Amino acid sequence: xxxxxxxxxxxxxxxxxxxxxxxxxxxxxxxxxxxxxxxxxxxxxxxxxxxxxxxxxxxxxxxxxxxxxxxxxxxxxxxxxxxxxxxxxxxxxxxxxxxxxxxxxxxxxxxxxxxxxxxxxxxxxxxxxxxxxxxxxxxxxxxxxxxxxxxxxxxxxxxxxxxxxxxxxxxxxxxxxxxxxxxxxxxxxxxxxxxxxxxxx
Amino acid sequence: xxxxxxxxxxxxxxxxxxxxxxxxxxxxxxxxxxxxxxxxxxxxxxxxxxxxxxxxxxxxxxxxxxxxxxxxxxxxxxxxxxxxxxxxxxxxxxxxxxxxxxxxxxxxxxxxxxxxxxxxxxxxxxxxxxxxxxxxxxxxxxxxxxxxxxxxxxxxxxxxxxxxxxxxxxxxxxxxxxxxxxxxxxxxxxxxxxxxxxxxx
Numbered sequence: 086x087x088x089x090x091x092x093x094x095x096x097x098x099x100x101x102x103x104x105x106x107x108x109x110x111x112x113x114x115x116x117x118x119x120x121x122x123x124x125x126x127x128x129x130x131x132x133x134x135x136x137x138x139x140x141x142x143x144x145x146x147x148x149x150x151x152x153x154x155x156x157x158x159x160x161x162x163x164x165x166x167x168x169x170x171x172x173x174x175x176x177x178x179x180x181x182x183x184x185x186x187x188x189x190x191x192x193x194x195x196x197x198x199x200x201x202x203x204x205x206x207x208x209x210x211x212x213x214x215x216x217x218x219x220x221x222x223x224x225x226x227x228x229x230x231x232x233x234x235x236x237x238x239x240x241x242x243x244x245x246x247x248x249x250x251x252x253x254x255x256x257x258x259x260x261x262x263x264x265x266x267x268x269x270x271x272x273x274x275x276x277x278x279x280x281x282x283x284x285x286x
Numbered sequence: 287x288x289x290x291x292x293x294x295x296x297x298x299x300x301x302x303x304x305x306x307x308x309x310x311x312x313x314x315x316x317x318x319x320x321x322x323x324x325x326x327x328x329x330x331x332x333x334x335x336x337x338x339x340x341x342x343x344x345x346x347x348x349x350x351x352x353x354x355x356x357x358x359x360x361x362x363x364x365x366x367x368x369x370x371x372x373x374x375x376x377x378x379x380x381x382x383x384x385x386x387x388x389x390x391x392x393x394x395x396x397x398x399x400x401x402x403x404x405x406x407x408x409x410x411x412x413x414x415x416x417x418x419x420x421x422x423x424x425x426x427x428x429x430x431x432x433x434x435x436x437x438x439x440x441x442x443x444x445x446x447x448x449x450x451x452x453x454x455x456x457x458x459x460x461x462x463x464x465x466x467x468x469x470x471x472x473x474x475x476x477x478x479x480x481x482x483x484x485x486x487x
Contacts, residue, residue: 086380086399086414170380170394179287179371193371193394195429198287213287214430224425228396229415 087284088225089165090244092218092236093175093194096254097158098185101177102131104152105145111138124176128210141205142180150184155255159189161273166190169284174218174234174244178210195221218244233283235276250283252276288485289426290366291445293419293437294376294395297455298359299386302378303332305353306346312339325377329411342406343381351385356456360390362474367391370485375419377441379411396422419445434484436477451484453477 094100106114114134121127135145165171173194175182180199186192195217200209214220222232222244234241234248237256245251245267253260253269254276261269270276295301307315315335322328336346366372374395376383381400387393396418401410415421423433423445435442435449438457446452446468454461454470455477462470471477 086412088396166392167384170396172394183368191367191391191393193373195289195371195431211287217429220429224429227428228418228421228425230396 086230087169087233087249088230089169089171089280090174090218090222090225090232090234090248091171091192092234092238092241092244093173093177093182093185093196095237095256096155096235097162097173097189098154099152101149101152101181101185105148108151109138109140109148125212132207132210135207142199142201142207143205145181145207146184149181152185154185154188157273161277162189162192165277165280166192168281172221174221176217176240180207216243219247222247233280235280250279252279287431288370288434288450289431290370290372290481291375291419291423291426291433291435291449292372292393293435293439293442293445294374294378294383294386296438296457297356297436298363298374298390299355300353302350302353302382302386306349309352310339310341310349326413333408333411336408343400343402343408344406346382346408347385350382353386355386355389358474362478363390363393366478366481367393369482373422375422375435375445377418417444420448423448434481436481451481453480 091097102117103115106112111134114131118124118127162171171192173192175194175196178197178199179194180201182194182196186194197210197212199207200211202208218241222234225232232248233250234244235252235254236245237254242264251267253264253267255271256269268279270279292298303318304316307313312335315332319325319328363372372393374393376395376397379398379400380395383395383397387395398411398413400408401412403409419442423435426433433449434451435445436453436455437446438455443465452468454465454468456472457470469480471480
């Protein structure tokens with residue numbers, strides 16, 4: 086039996102922080118791990134900026150609810166889910182992902198969480214496990230699933246390589262060149278065909 | 287972080303084979319593991335009966351699509367999923383569960399599968415893994431989830447006991463008496479309160 090694991094950002098939805106920065110009008114929030122490679126430090130800095138702007142979880146979710154999945158993502162998932170179970174494996178936070186996951190038809194998402202005060206202030210981020218995507222793929226393999234996975238970036242490579250079939254999607258030319266063994270697609274129709282070809286053996 | 291694992295039949299939906307027997311008008315199909323304790327033998331017998339009646343997967347799914355979830359189940363899940371990830375752990379088959387899972391709002395279901403011929407004939411059943419519910423709970427624990435689980439019958443006990451919180455739901459007086467350490471509920475409101483009490487610590 087197969088299960089398909091999807092990275093979320095850039096694959097099914099825009100990058101949340103970049104879109105958040107644009108929609109909220111707080112340009113410095115588009116800083117990413119390319120600017121600050123220490124993710125923990127970056128997240129503490131981001132939460133500090135939210136606090137400075139008086140944005141609690143409710144305000145943040147209101148902004149995120151204005152972000153839409155990538156065009157075609159919902160239709161693609163709906164069609165795929167007729168035949169196969171899917172889960173989203175993401176390094177984002179459940180409370181941020183919520184509004185986007187609803188727009189994607191409520192697939193299960195395994196990610197991280199936030200510590201939130203009763204008044205809505207976001208106090209801290211809590212990472213569930215290191216190598217979270219690889220760990221999840223191994224967990225599904227441990228219960229006899231064959232895993233197909235789809236991702237776009239460096240933090241997806243472990244997951245893609247541990248899967249029976251790993252596909253790059255919406256990625257860069259450099260990622261494609263550096264990982265020639267991973268088939269790469271840029272549109273949902275081609276990705277759908279590649280996944281169903283694996284399912285049909 | 288928490289995840290909630292649900293048994294499906296008797297908890298969120300009726301027993302599929304009993305309802306199938308009723309809706310399809312094939313009374314002998316309400317035979318269960320109480321009559322034939324060897325599940326593998328029972329399933330081969332059931333598939334033989336389907337074949338005798340000329341019922342392929344399409345006809346079977348048409349019958350199953352007439353079965354509804356238990357009253358209140360969808361509303362309960364929708365409300366719960368605002369706050370927490372859920373999965374269904376079931377010993378049924380993906381192809382049978384499909385129409386019911388749609389009516390439940392498309393939660394992820396981890397179960398078994400059928401081998402189906404191109405003409406729709408159901409050839410065989412394929413069990414993914416032994417102790418499938420316990421294995422799934424352990425898989426989620428391996429990636430640092432705290433598991434809450436809900437079930438009604440003997441084949442749920444391993445799952446319930448391996449979880450941080452295990453709840454009996456819609457079960458028999460005998461199950462309640464034999465497992466006094468497992469809180470038991472008979473309506474979705476009480477179950478919702480019990481689950482959210484765990485989430486809030």
